[in-house]
Amino acid sequence: MATTTPSPRTNSLFRTKSVEQSIRDTDEPDSKLRRELGALDLTVFGVAVLIGAGIFTITARVAGDITGPAVAISFVIAAIACGFAGLCYAEFASTVPVAGSAYTFSYATFGEFIAWIIGWDLVLEYALGAAVVSTSWAKYLGQLFTGDGTAATVSIGGLAVDWGAMLIIAVLTVVLVLGIKLSSTVSSVMTAVKVGVVLLVIVVGAFYIRSANYSPFIPPPGGEQESGGGVKSSLLSLIAGSDGSTYGIYGLLAGASLVFFAFIGFDAVSTTAEETKNPQKDLPRGILGSLGVVTVLYVATSLVLVGMVSYTQLQTGPNGDSATLSTAFSLVGANWASTIIEVGALAGLTTVVMVLMLGQSRVFYAMARDGLLPRNLARTGSRGTPVTITIIIGVLCAVLAGFFPADELESMVNIGTLFAFVLVAIGTWVLRKQQPDLPRSFVVKGLPIVATLAVISCLWLMINLTVETWIRFIGWMVLGVIIYFAYSRRNSVLGKRERGELPEQTGTPQS
DSSP, X not given: OOOOOOOTTTTXXXXXXXXXXXXXXXXXXXXXXXXXXXXXXXXXXXXXXXXXXXXXXXXXXXXXXXXXXXXXXXXXXXXXXXXXXXXXXXXXXXXXXXXXXXXXXXXHHTOHHHHHHHHHXXXXXXXXXXXXXXXXXXXXXXXXHTSSSGGGOEEETTEEEOHHHHHHHHHHHHHHHTOHHHHHHHHHHHHHHHHHHHHHHHHHHHTTOOGGGGSSSSOOSSSSSOOOSGGGSBHHHHHHTOSOOSSHHHHHHHHHHHHGGGGTTGGGGGGGGGGBSSHHHHHHHHHXXXXXXXXXXXXXXXXXXXXXXXXXXXXXXXXXXXXXXXXXXXXXXXXXXXXXXHHHHHHHHHHHHHHHHHHHHHHHHHHHHTTSSOGGGGOOOTTXXXXXXXXXXHHHHHHHHHHSOOGGGHHHHHHHHHHHHHHHHHHHHHHXXXXXXXXXXXXXXXXXHHHHHHHHHHHHXXXXXXXXXXXXXXXXXXXXXXXXXXXXXXXXXXXXXXTTSSOTTOOXXXX
């Protein structure tokens, strides 16, 4: 067996995995993914994951409880941050067309420890994201059949179990196991349905707009909805000495940090890099194309929503019942449209859950192939998909969605995503400096400025999340550090290669 000379950085926390080695590892026979996706498939995946909870669930709640009619501005702020990050993702993903998204990018620039941290962070983003959205799916299922959302839950020993959320996750796990092309086909059909419903919402809702509902566009701070202060306030408002982050300018900024949830998942497009026929060209088109389409739809839908009814009618009720997009149509008497929206929401949220689970499985796959998780998990089945990992992800998401309240986890997903965006923006700049001659089919013009704006805007959104969210996020990161030093560092494939325990180009996952 060929060996290599141990590197002086063998024990370094910041040993990097070269772009060339990352690409070579994609040819490992037992863990090889199939290249079956084109630019249209990627754009559909992007739209599929982006049009979902943001339009059908979150918009109404944020407008009622946090921002008032100015929720449209919150969407624009979040979209700008995503646009800067999206440009960096497009360059990085087309340069390093390897599964794993921000995890793989960080491994090539910042080194193994930071790569592990960002991979652990993506676990938070995708797993909790899928769980949160699946509970929204179950709520719409209940509304469709009973009108009160109770049909998707059952009480077992006094514990409320969301069987609707668990059902959709189980079905989508099977779809993902059966292959990426089938997943793409299902996504395309569902996406066509929900885009049609969103367009119907915009056109029909426009006839119910009353200009009086736009005033005041930015309600004065406080009001009937109180943020609770303390750890329930945004970090920014706490630092600035404000009483809370409901309505007013702090509410507007906090709203941007919350509706950012609507944009999570566009980075999941980059996790399919190894399954893309022409990643150098198709990945940038898929990432930026999907972002552009959904931003227009989000802003238009939010303006129609707050124009149809007063934002005060969208506030969360005393029993915790939050408003949805269909709520506005019910309030103006358009119950027929409300039913259509509920059907569209089921289709829309289905694709969001599926793409988030897809992204999660590909990040896990990349980490397992690198030895930071057990390597036998990286084996692919006859259909070219990481079957074991997909099933594990399905079980994890089903447990989270079925047994744990997900309403307060949206902000946890957001902070994890924003953190990933910050590292990708910095990493794109670092890689440009480190390897200026590396072939790049997509080059961001003015990258230093774009990357800096991406970092600033994402950090700005992060400090507008609650103190409670920051505490939970830090706790999750501490747990990840413990796992890295207890297992991942000594089992790293890169570390073993540098110590001569594995050949330089070994590829077969070990049982």
